[in-house]
Amino acid sequence: MNAQAPQTRTRSRAGGRSARRSLRSARDFTMLPGLTNVLPRCEVMDGAQVERIDAASMDILENVGVVFRDPIALEDWRRAGAKIDGETVYLDRGLVRELIKTIPSDFTYHARNPANNLRLGGRNAVFVPMTGAPYLRDLDDVRRNPTLDDLAMFHKLSQMSPALHSTAHHIVEPYDHPISQRHLRITYSSMKHSDKMFMGMTTSPKNAEDVMDMCAILFGAEFMEEHPVTTGNINGNSPLVWDETMLGALRAFCRRNQPVLCSPFVLGGANTPASVPATVAQLNAEALSALAYTQVVRKGAPAIYGHYLSTVSMKSGAPMAGTPEISLMNFMIGQMARYYDVPWRTSNTLGGAKTFDAQAGYESATTLSSVMHAGANYIWHSAGWNEAGMHCSVAKFIVDVEQCAMAYRMAEGPKWGDFDEALKAVPDVGPGGHYLGHPHTQDNFQTAYFMPELFDNNSIEQWMADGSKEITARALEQARALLADYEEPKLDEARNEELLEYIARREREIPAAEALNQDH
Template sequence: MTRPQPTEASAAEPPSGGRRARGGAEARRAARTKPKIEQLPYITRKIPLTEVLGEEGLELIERNADTILEEVGIEFRDDEEALQLWKDAGADVKGTRVRFPRGLPRSIIQKSAPRQYTQHARNPERNVVIGGNHTVFAPVYGPPFIRSLDEGRRYATIEDFRNFVKLAYMSPAIHHSGGTVCEPVDLPVNKRHLDMVYSHIRYSDKPFMGSVTQPDRAADTVEMARILFGADFVENNTVITSLINANSPMVWDGTMLGALKVYARANQACIVTPFILAGAMSPVTAAGTLAQVLAEVLAGAGTTQLVRPGAPVIFGVFASSISMQSGAPTFGTPEPALVSLAAAQLARRLGIPFRTGGSLCASKIPDAQAAYESAQTLLPTVQAGTNFVLHGAGWLEGGLASGYEKFVMDTDQLGMMQVLAGGIDLSENGQALDAIREVGPGSHYLGCSHTQANFETAFYRSKIADNNSFEQWEAEGALDAAQRANKLWKRMLADYEAPEIDPGVDEALQEFIAKKKAAVPDSNV
């Protein structure tokens, strides 16, 4: 069966925006005189995948998912259009319950959904390819609180939101600006999405995510993208990737379906993600969870293709275990890692990009628990071949808090993962035979020409770890990792300079936001 592949259009650069550019020459001159922000390219993996299921196991999970879809079905609530789309496609619709003939959603997805796509940034140098053997790191998503060593835990504000966007922009191993890096509770619920999307556009030039809390807020995101990139460019290219969560178990609600339809119709990407706390929202077993996850993804991803064939869609999974004593979510445990690794295999068989993982932990502060649990989540994420990694940096307290120190500690680890995924250098320089010949038996490599030539790039240099002597560490204040991270994020924000944006586009965005805000009163729903 033929599948859509990236086209020449996906490599095109966006126009300057929906309005006539003003001040372009001045912006270009200013850009040439400013120091360029270091940025690592998105990962093109050169290491093997870790696969935990063989052919027999994968076929078993797929059969069980089809059984769930056929016998149990999926609820599509508060969305008559979605129900009608599936009815017209051949599903059995009774009330809000949809039951699917075996193989129907899979055939719809495989007929039109792209295996990979380019998400365009307003700076074409920051474009990312999502799918295939590529990995894209994005920040934490969704917490209502922030935490820092200075203030402890408090509700997040729009200033915090801007700070995390700036930190993501300044972090070389973060490839994507993300979405709700924290929830700015100081702004009205019905209007804060405008400031959030604008912050991603104005304070970064990396790709970004859109609002999904109401369909009209998704529509506002698309309209802002049209102002930024131009309507024709958005119609033919993907400039937004957004998170659409299932209401597990086996429910798609009207809010998420509404946002999904807005983005799919506009040719923008949806990350279709069951949100799973195993034991509460799925069975306690990995195999049972995988079957349910696959069923929910097939129903959601299939809906995107019924809305607009060819719209990009990502197979997402957020899977965590819970404490069977308290019911609280737990992270860094082996069972969710197995689910993520196996789900990545299922996504590759389905033929669409995959999202999971990140730097997840239940710890309330950036301590040893946070580090261990995050590492035990991040490493399987990379080993799985995940294409889009949400929550790559900043996650604390089971997703309730975005941590300033945790953010830069995590980005340090993301840089290490970038090196790991690059594999072993087998070039002539990597083989280093000249160095071995020069040094010979019994000497050392410290002064040889090969070592000197590779001095700056030979090994990853952590910005957080302290590798000095005890005496030097003590003389410099005996700081722990979190204290060093505190100094680092403050220095990054002090050094931040906003990327240039066309003044005419910026003006048009601000006019749009002002008009939308003036049209309705403030509301907290």
């Protein structure tokens, strides 16, 4: 399958030039299968250095400890045999190793459309769009507060983007809906506008329970006992703190056998040491403590080694994206996750620029390249992220998707299926000829080489004749065209009614003014 976004269908030469012109305009929005990344992994540590990070992390867990600000978690750890002093949990390395051994090294996500099921772990990877933006840059490239309709727009674009394997959850914050009730409408939007995998809100333990209830309506409670259908994100408070909100949400997901991302939130140099290896050692200890706790809650529950990485400008204190140290940390964390044989999550195509400019492109490309060579499994924030996550840009979302499709194609490795047939063209053409009119070229011109739709490779004269459009304008035109072609993958009517009834009941029960923390 051609990893182009949107894809073009492969056909024979029959019908000549007009048929090929028609073919180029046809679009196929079928999701690409989960990526099997065959690229050699970039490993910047030797075996002794991996063990050195592991030993340093275990020393932190045993001697510094991790704060679990949650009485239920403290009691769980006490029963598991950990040493407790106040809210600080001291974890013996033997206990940690025994617990994380029961985390599945890979598992399958089940989507509403079974054709969109996905394997995760090992060399299997998925692309997931960004979440959590309090602003968007819209179809007119105007920065403003988002609405529920804007969120639906991004879920529709995710559905129509073959290289995206998920709709995530709150890609943008819907400000036109009460904050205490948003998780219901956000979850429903993912379920309604797409039949791909989605994420579940973890903004409070009760919100997480609501998401689990809605998933049970959509998939069936018994089905969820054996099949992962969504993902929760559990952010740590670095350094070395897990709070009651996140731990309660973790339990809600793990008890229902649904995977969570155990994600320390790294601001390198601010909440970690000003050293790449020492930062990784602290992050590793934080991630291991949460991963181990998932197995205290439910042995064998799927869990994902997570993190969010940024470094901090020592000039302004602002988080930075695309720096060399972030790439190095991705390589190192990939090695540590493989050392423990657990799937791992990273962040992708991150940008700190305020508009979709060259800075945004360079930062995103640097991150994407390192993520692919690090061998990440759950590749989050893969489309739209800019301004350090403060806004989701429609234009950048569209271009990021195409970049993910290009990365997908690269990570598949060389395709050898037509090697012998292609070689037969060499004597046919001979010295000094060209291959443009050869039958093999005519049959394979669409799939042999990736042809980006959003990058302009024409002459400057042709570019000017086409309106001198820069990439932001081209991407916004593409977004409008995609939305015009969107077809909703209809929910089963009975399940849809049950979901709406559940939302209506919970909205009556939840005070509209109730303030809740937000996911990262």
